[in-house]
Amino acid sequence: MTSLAVNGVTCRGKVLTLDSMNPNVRRVEYAVRGPIVQRAVQIEKELREGVKKPFTEVIKANIGDAHAMGQKPITFFRQVLALCSYPDLLEDNKFPEDAKKRARRILDACGGHSIGAYSASQGIECIRQDVARYIEKRDGGIPSNPDNIYLSTGASDAIVTMLKLLVCGEGRDRTGVMISIPQYPLYSAALADLGAVQINYYLDEDKCWGLDVTELRRALNAAKQHCKPRVLCIINPGNPTGQVQSRECIEDVIRFAKEENLFLMADEVYQDNVYAKGCKFHSFKKVLFEMGPEYSSSLEMASFHSTSKCYMGECGFRGGYMEVLNMDPEVKAQLTKLVSVRLCPPVSGQAMLDLVVNPPLPDEPSYASYVKERTAVLAALAEKSHLTEEMFNTVPGITCNPVQGAMYTFPRITLPQKAIAKAQEEGQAPDMLYCMKLLEEEGICLVPGSGFGQKEGTFHFRMTILPPTEKLKVVLQKIRDFHLRFTQEFS
């Protein structure tokens, strides 16, 4: 800390400076809301102020935020949430009886019958029971214990909490965490924050972003030289790459994790987002149990789900859960202690999660509208997944794997040598240059592949498939025109 004397008064420098702050926080990067998005916000402001641009609006296809792109919420979910927020509406006959019944049940489980009260830190008990029943039904009857369910502030919170519990040691004993490349940057950001060692394993773009155990083994063995690999993270269906893992692949991963004594983190927030023919979502837990007690009684695992994705897209409610399996009871007590420090996840998010895991039943009045709305959202996403793949693959210099699931496409772009050299001169990643130029010229906001990690010498961008179909067609056409122009300009 520096001290200066001005007019006899001692002025100290700031306690908190870039040099004195937590260096791990400085290392954190989060591309999904990075410089491109900041520029997009600025351009929107310029447009509002009347600055002339070659476009009239910025289309944000950078983040998996469905409602922000116009997706409508499921009516029943919002009815129940409205009733929970303002219980006087329970007297209003505009609301269906099943929504009122759900709202009363949730309110009865809340302190003082109000969603404004704190809940138990692990989450409201009857909601944890509903989550356990949902998992059992999803997994064909494999038991789920509500005591193993932790409700969370979106899946992000639970993922970070779990990593916090796992990361320890110094030097060569520091915990190594295996993450896929390309990855969802929550993982690299959390690992940087915790000072853990990030172990990259690469997905195979030529095999539809498939995961191969040989690659897992290569990455693990290389990492053993400088850290202690203890965790394997899998995202299925994948973000940003949109692949859906086959059952065989999941079995291979489970065998590998057991052999290598790794804690498995299965990020399954896109479990209802599967579009490709022949693809199906298999939960890691179900496969684990079907592999028999040799695996199911010993492999330590946490799996994650959220209200933010699938057909709900209720990101702002920050609802989620994790289920832990085979966790040492003493560690579990520590986990419960850790989550109690943040008091509880948002109770409105817990209520939203309850509706996701316990939607209207076939004999209830809201069932038909729930099914209709849910089916319409998923059908539109499926249509857009095919449209995107087809369109990109017609553009010379863009190749795109099928969007089997999730909400993203991660096409590969061939960039001219001159563009690569220019970006390097400017100290920029070449795909950042590409995306920035696309934003300035067409008003389309994407995230460069470099924000997710990619094989050296390859370039990509991530685009969500969330814009409404007609708008998505415009976006795809604009990207096509831009790509051809860009290639020409730098040839």
Ligand SMILES: Cc1ncc(COP(=O)(O)O)c(C=O)c1O
């Ligand atoms: C793979 C994956 N995991 C976790 C999250 C976090 O979601 P949330 O915290 O909103 O539940 C996201 C969000 O995009 C994601 O794509």
